[in-house]
Amino acid sequence: MRFFGASDDEYEVEEEERLRLGLAATLILGALDSRLTRQVHRHRAYLTRPELMPDPRIDTPWQRLWQSQNDRAFITTMGIDVGTFRYLLESGFTRIWTTTAIPRTDTDPTGRPRLGRRSLDAAGALGLYLHYLNSTMFEKTLQEVFALVPGTTNRYLKFARRALLTTLRSIPEGKVKFPEVHEFHELSKLIQKRHPLLNGAFGSIDGLNIATQTSDDPAIENATYNGWLHDHFTSCVIVFSTRVSTHPVAGMTRR
Incomplete structure (x- = not known):
């Protein structure tokens, strides 16, 4: 609507302002609608007893x-x-x-x-x-x-x-504990067989990525996502011994 006595410049400014307000309202309503749709879909993404x-x-x-x-x-x-x-x-x-x-x-x-x-x-x-x-x-x-x-x-x-x-x-x-003296020397020899220049160590670490289930929690999902590998992994793994010994229970081993 153009008011009586308004100049062309004033009219164009008013029209531009109305367009901006209309666009902003459209974007807000669209975002709210999208959010509600995602929430509905999220709530339906589960299995029931039947x-x-x-x-x-x-x-x-x-x-x-x-x-x-x-x-x-x-x-x-x-x-x-x-x-x-x-x-x-x-x-x-x-x-x-x-x-x-x-x-x-x-x-x-x-x-x-x-x-x-x-x-x-x-x-x-x-x-x-x-x-x-x-x-x-x-x-x-x-x-x-x-x-x-x-x-x-x-x-x-x-x-x-x-x-x-x-x-x-x-x-x-x-339980995780430091080795006894005799165990320390035994483990150190094992390390030196693989790494001759590494003296006085009873353990070593290497790169390891264990595939991890994607979490619904955004914070956990972000913490486990590996951008290089484009997937979710757990990389913080502690190996506390290089020796493998057989437990009395069949098949149980300790590393």
């Missing part, structure tokens, strides 16, 4: 794997053999799983655990967390393998992590 196996304890891919008791299959999917898996269960993981209530906002954290209501037993919980550690699979794939809905998967992963950490802190194989 899309999963009916019972997490019967005939799931995990149950087939557990019943096989096959070292190759265990190492392929979880990074450890059957003997080591059972050793972790017997060293405290089963006790923690069966005697501790899984934290929830609507339950008493000091109450008695309701084992009959849990979707997984101790072996299933340990298997779930080891699958999570040893693979870059998406969480929805974990839900399919173990027949768990998203909320249960997240709770079990957090609780199994605490249980496994407590278990590892209680066994000799889970």
